[in-house]
Amino acid sequence: MARERLGIITGSLPMAHDLVCWKCGGSLAALTLPLRRLEECPKCRAQLHVCRMCVHYDTRVASHCREPTAEEVRDKEHANFCDFFKPRPAAHVAASTAEVDQARAKLDRLFGKR
Numbered sequence: 310m311a312r313e314r315l316g317i318i319t320g321s322l323p324m325a326h327d328l329v330c331w332k333c334g335g336s337l338a339a340l341t342l343p344l345r346r347l348e349e350c351p352k353c354r355a356q357l358h359v360c361r362m363c364v365h366y367d368t369r370v371a372s373h374c375r376e377p378t379a380e381e382v383r384d385k386e387h388a389n390f391c392d393f394f395k396p397r398p399a400a401h402v403a404a405s406t407a408e409v410d411q412a413r414a415k416l417d418r419l420f421g422k423r
Contacts, residue, residue: 330355331362331400332386344396346388357396360385364397 328337335352348357360366365376372381376393 327398328396329398329401330357331359331397334401334403337396342396344394346390356386356388358388358391358394360389360391362396362400363391363393364395365393366397366400 328340329335330337330350330353332355333350333353335350337350337357339351340348340357344357346358349355350357360373360382363374365374365379366385367373367375372379373385374381379391379393382389382391
């Protein structure tokens with residue numbers, strides 16, 4: 310069911326008001342779909358027609374793309390010409406600080422800081 314909402318099963322594009330920038334999480338509601346190849350986020354100016362913003366982007370598979378016939382794109386964060394691009398509403402993933410906090414705590418214990 311969640312996959313249908315993302316347009317993965319139905320093949321439909323999500324509504325622009327559902328989209329957020331893959332880099333900063335800013336709303337893309339003001340943009341029209343389909344996204345142009347050189348479209349940028351109004352907030353952080355990141356390019357949006359990128360692998361990281363696509364429903365097919367998946368770091369668990371080869372070339373980080375679930376579309377088997379797509380040509381490999383080396384730079385996943387810059388605009389490309391992929392014909393299979395479909396914007397993904399949940400493209401923004403907030404950075405996890407848990408590992409950093411854990412490493413800092415270990416260093417503090419090692420060097421006697423509290």
